[in-house]
Amino acid sequence: MPDDVILQVRGATKIYRQGEVEVAALRGVDLAVRRGEFTALVGPSGSGKTTLLNLIGALDRPTAGSIVLEGRELSELSKGERSRLRRDRIGFVFQAYNLIPVLTAYENAEMVLALQKVPAAERERRVQGLLAEVGLAGLEDRRPDQLSGGQQQRVAIARAVAPNPALVLADEPTANVDSETAERLLDLMERMNREDGVTFLFSTHDPRVIRRARRVVRLRDGRVEADETAVEERDQPVA
């Protein structure tokens, strides 16, 4: 079902130049992601996970290759169009310190919606619902420094999901929390994926997190080394 493919990466190459030295972070990555996937991007440190997520998230441009998100070739977009695309179609969750320190949990979750000029009432309905869904009801007015690491990541997930993006990119979302908290975050992401149809692409080194993914893409030295879909655990395909 090609209609289901929201992301098509072909031959993505990224070479960093530092003076004379060239570092090939990605050497021709091919990857297709379908709507509703729950995919882990794994690989040793330096294998290119962050680089690939940055290219897919229109934060950076590939040296060669093409990245098509929802039918749009990212390299053809202007700076302003890339900003808008990130705002409207992509959710981001980073490893840590995702939140704006002076804004409350509620305001952080609301931020992208406000940027989209979603009417206040609609914004409030969605943000309240989401904060309850991520288990933060009652903590809306807390600042990030009054929240635990896991709670902060939940706010970040709420913020990423709020605008109904095509794809949520999460770069090691559990790297800075303990394993129990990591499991709870995975529970949350999994539930959002299953119940709300949110498409996740997340990177990780953690074997326990990898186990929770339905599809695992392995990178090594900037190439896709393996791409496995866990057959035995797979639920019914998500529409």
Next chain:
Amino acid sequence: MGTLLLHMAVRNVLRNRRRTAIVLAGFAFGIMFAVVFTAIADDTYGRMVELAARLGGGHVTIQHRDALDQPAADKSLPRADRIRDRVVDVEGVEAAVVRIRAAAMIATARESAGTVLLGIDPAVETPATLSLLEAVAEGEVPAAEDRRGVVLGDGLADHLGAGVGKKVVVTVTDAEGEVASALGKVRGLIDTGAESVDKYTALAGRTMLASTLGYASDEASLVAVFLEHPREVDEAVLRIRAELADVLPPDAAVLPWYEVQPDLAAYIQLDSSGLVVFEVLLLLLIAAGVFNTLLVSVMERTREFGIMMAVGHRPADVFRLVVLESVVLSVMGLVAGALVTILPYWYLHTYGFDMSSLLGVDSFDVTGVAVDPIMRANIVPIKLAIIGAIVVVATVAAGLYPAYRAARIEPVEAIRLV
């Protein structure tokens, strides 16, 4: 986005309280010094102008248009009394008096000296129109019908060796260019404290001087006009020119004090440009503080700006946020400035500060105008608005570069920094 951005700006400014407090203290004291010094200068200038006006020419002088450059008896003002009667009806005019001013030689048997002899009507002049009258140290001003009486500055009297009761010969060049003399009798002495005044000034009755000069009965040198609001001299001059067009002789000029007393005007100009330099320096210091604070805070927030841009803010949004922070800072600065300024201003406005013990003199004179050494604050209101506007503009200008730096942050790089 508007209100969320504003919330962010306010909270960001309050985030590092100590740093913000230091910047605000800079604002507060900078504004206080700027306002207080400007206010003291404005008050001093106001009093100088007032004193200068009362020293001879009024706030507005109506005289022959060549009298400034070539003062001579023939540069007279005909119909002076009619002009005076008309000008007092012009809006904003408080009083007007007719005077004759002549270069005169005053001599005793032993000595002689050149003076500026002012012929006045003692019946209408008061210290409010002629400050010399409050400086009468000995004797008195001649009465209206007195056709011989003169009053000398005490420096002049010393030089001539002529005390009260002594006879002097007053010699002038009359309207025809002939030398004319009259016998005078010293009725009083004047001590203004300003040497340049006391050494060269003499007073006489207008009638005595008019007859010596050969003037017609309503002919004089000038009409000195006093205004209710001396700061509005330019408007008053225009009104007088317009409303008196039918009585003013064609060669008469209506002049503001600063054209009649260019020395004083130049002094004020120079003094206030010194003040402007001082204030600009002060505001530059404030701006430097704001610049430094915002730049440091932008650098510290690199990751935050990176996140904002990653999730869809445009560089322009980030730029706007930092500029908004500088606006918030400037508004807080104005409030801090007002709070710190209000008390010293009120005190200096109400009570003033007596500098005589510091200066060791009772008065000092500027281009012949004696100024009493009480510092008072009395700012021209528009200058308050200008200082406020400059503070805001300087602060926001100081925020532009930090804002630009924030907008140029690359999210990929910023997010790598944890």
